[in-house]
Amino acid sequence: MFTNFKRIGGKWRLPEKYLAIKADLKNDHRQPLQDEQxxxxxxxxxxxxxxxxxxxxxxxxxxxxxxxxxxxxIHPEIHWAFLGHMVSRNGGWNMTDLKGEFLSRLMHEQTKRDFFSFLERGNWLIFQDAYPQFLLYAESKSRNRNLFYLLPYLHVSRFMEVIWNHFWRDRDCYLLAIALVINEQNYLENRIIQNPLYKKKVFQTFEFVLQDFLSVNHILFPYHDHRKPEGRATLIGLTLHHFGSLHERIMLGKRLYQLLFGERDLLEAVHRWAIAHPHTGSRKDYWPEVFNAINEGVPGTSLSRRLKSCQIRKGALRLFSPKLEYAWKNVNHAKAELGDWYEHWHMIEYLVEEKIALKGKIEGEYCETLEKLELAAIAKTTIFP
Structure with a gap:
């Protein structure tokens, strides 16, 4: 995290452009918040x-x-909105996987509900924190006037209030995007990751250990490669192995941003794919020849090998991957827990840009995961029919 710091007088120092942010975070002279009324x-x-x-x-x-x-x-300068869109797609695929071909056989019904609750609550929390910031920015842009003094009324972190004010002046798209990565992962830390309920029902379960072992925490970015047949998307992405680590989640977010926004042609290809393929929650969205939103199997039929090198074997049925609305009902959430995660300016050290060689090649690893899951599901249904 410190590779781009400057060494001055024997000490590591933040690059110049971050010093003003540090000063603003340290010098918090805000007046008591006026009553909204x-x-x-x-x-x-x-x-x-x-x-x-x-x-x-x-x-x-x-x-x-x-x-x-x-x-x-509408606002392409807000890079995190597209990064958030693509990561949220993956969240939806993870939700429907719980009712799909393999995980539905590897998990008990209550465990599926617990995992869905965990995924859904995190997805809901991030949106209710991030999207008000976007709407306030859009209104500031429309009026050509800084309205970020209203962020505290939306329970947005002091950290982001400082960042949005700097963005309004400097229009540094990278800085805002990474700051939002830092903010959202810290926002989730106490509300989800350290929540005793999810620790007990999710992180400490055999199924969660199994997921990590099988590397199913892939974040996939599909796009259409003109050299391949129409319909089957090419996949790039990265894998998160230590979901419980705040540091690892932030670093993954930074790398995903670099992967998505590092090359203009690739960014445009992923964006075109996203526009052309509305999110349904089914993995059929990107590989319709491998997945189907309709279950083609007959209930009670024993499982057999269907995958080979990420293709369905000749004569075999496609894998079931339902649409979200058929897998899970909408949830009425309890209000978000109050409290500002921000405590110390050192968190801005994550803002420092680090160029890492990222190829994003994930198809081979993803295909291996699918085949491992298939074998695990076959083994479980054979032993415990």
Whole structure:
């Protein structure tokens, strides 16, 4: 994390452009927050509108994922909106996997519900924190006036208030995107990762250990390669092995950003694919010749090998990957836990850009994962029919 720091007088020092952010974070001279009812009517109306829009679009993984893409299409300078869209797609695929071909056979019903609750709560929390920031930015842009003094009324971290003010002046798209990565992962840390309920029901379960062993925590970015047949997407991406580590999640976010935004042609290809393939939650979205949203199998039929080198064997049925609305009902969430995660300016050290050689080649690893899952499901249904 410190490879791009400058050594001055025997000490490591942040690059110049981050020193002003550090100073603003250290010198917190904000006045006590004015009661919302005492704000001008225009501000109160805006806050109500932002809350209403966020709640409406936060219904489920599909609505959130679409909202991110729609926002990015209008405001392409907000890079995190597209990164968030692609990562949220993966969240939806993970949700439907729980009712799909393999994991549905490897998990008990209650464990599936616990895992879905964990994934859904995290997806919901991030949206209800990030999307109000986007809407406030859009209104600031529309009025050509900085409105970020309203962020505390939306329970947004002090860290992001400072970052948005710097972005408003400097328009540093990279800085804002990575700051949002840092913010959202810290926001989840106490609410999800350190939550005793999820620790007991998710992280300490055999199934979670199995997921990590099989490397199913792949983040996939599909796009169409004109050299390959129409319909089958090419996949790039990265894998997270230590979900419980805040540091690893932040670093993965930085690397995913670099992978997605590092090459313009690749970014445009992934964006074109996303526009052309609305998110359904089914993995059929990217590999329709391997997955189907309709279960082609006959109940009670024993499992047999169907995959070979990420292709369905001749005469075999496609793998079941349902659409989100058929896999899970919408959830009525409890209000987000209050509290600001930000405590120390050292967190901005993650903002320092590090160029890492990333190829993003993941298809081989992903195909190996699918085959391992298939073998595990066959073994379990053979031993425990």
């Amino acid at each position: 005492d704000l001008p009517r225009e501000d109160r109306s805006l806050l109500q509108s932002i809350r209403f829009q966020t709640e409406q679009l936060n219904s489920n993984n599909k609505t959130r994922t679409k909202a991110y893409l729609d926002f990015y299409t």
